[in-house]
Amino acid sequence: MHGATAALAAPLTVTHQRAADALPPHGTLLDVGAGGGASSLPIAGGAGRLIAVDAGQDMLDALRALAPADLDVHTVRGRWPDVHTGVEMADVAVCGHVVYNVADLGAFVTALTEHASRRVVLELTEVHPQSRLSPLWRHFWNIDRPTTPTARDAIEVVTESVGRGVQVEVERWIRPDPGVCPGRSDEEIVAIARRRLCLPATADPEIAELLGPSPRLAPSEVVTVWWPA
Numbered sequence: 001m002h003g004a005t006a007a008l009a010a011p012l013t014v015t016h017q018r019a020a021d022a023l024p025p026h027g028t029l030l031d032v033g034a035g036g037g038a039s040s041l042p043i044a045g046g047a048g049r050l051i052a053v054d055a056g057q058d059m060l061d062a063l064r065a066l067a068p069a070d071l072d073v074h075t076v077r078g079r080w081p082d083v084h085t086g087v088e089m090a091d092v093a094v095c096g097h098v099v100y101n102v103a104d105l106g107a108f109v110t111a112l113t114e115h116a117s118r119r120v121v122l123e124l125t126e127v128h129p130q131s132r133l134s135p136l137w138r139h140f141w142n143i144d145r146p147t148t149p150t151a152r153d154a155i156e157v158v159t160e161s162v163g164r165g166v167q168v169e170v171e172r173w174i175r176p177d178p179g180v181c182p183g184r185s186d187e188e189i190v191a192i193a194r195r196r197l198c199l200p201a202t203a204d205p206e207i208a209e210l211l212g213p214s215p216r217l218a219p220s221e222v223v224t225v226w227w228p229a
Contacts, residue, residue, distance in 0.1 A: 003036060019039075019226075028088075029091065029094065030090035032098065033098035041066055048072060051074045080111060090116055091117055105161075109161040110162075121225070124223055126219055133145070133197065193215070
């Protein structure tokens, strides 16, 4: 829930603005892979209904707890697009930081487009979220982690999936807060990195030195992709 809480307290991002631009007053907003609602709740005040899809019931409960009392919130537990047939249409669909975990991005994007009447908006990092740890994998294990996929690969899949006649827009921007774990201390971020690297706790000082001051676990370079549905 840290990300959603931070997003509600921060200025609107490019992704929020692109989604809000197409959302009619009292319209319906669909958030796929919603988590705690970081992609949708900051603009949900202009919506009449929010449909949130996520595999984790705890995240859906957290989103509902953060949502305005007068917002009609409908939650669907499951993975997209597995559950898409049970999800109603929306005016705008948003999806933040999910696509790198999707096995079949083409089917994922097609289902999103079919469930939005006005616009679909995706947000992802320029490179894989765990690319920040690639130098540490090399340092500790002498393993070179893959450098793909990237946002460019995702944009190619989106363009192919929605059809060549559809204008896919892309805007690159820098995350205002370089920290990727709002609400977590530097020590907690180092511990997360250590677990991902499969190292003992005794490695924490070395990991902290390699991550440097203000450690983060994901790139600050973000890409917003949107297209008409």
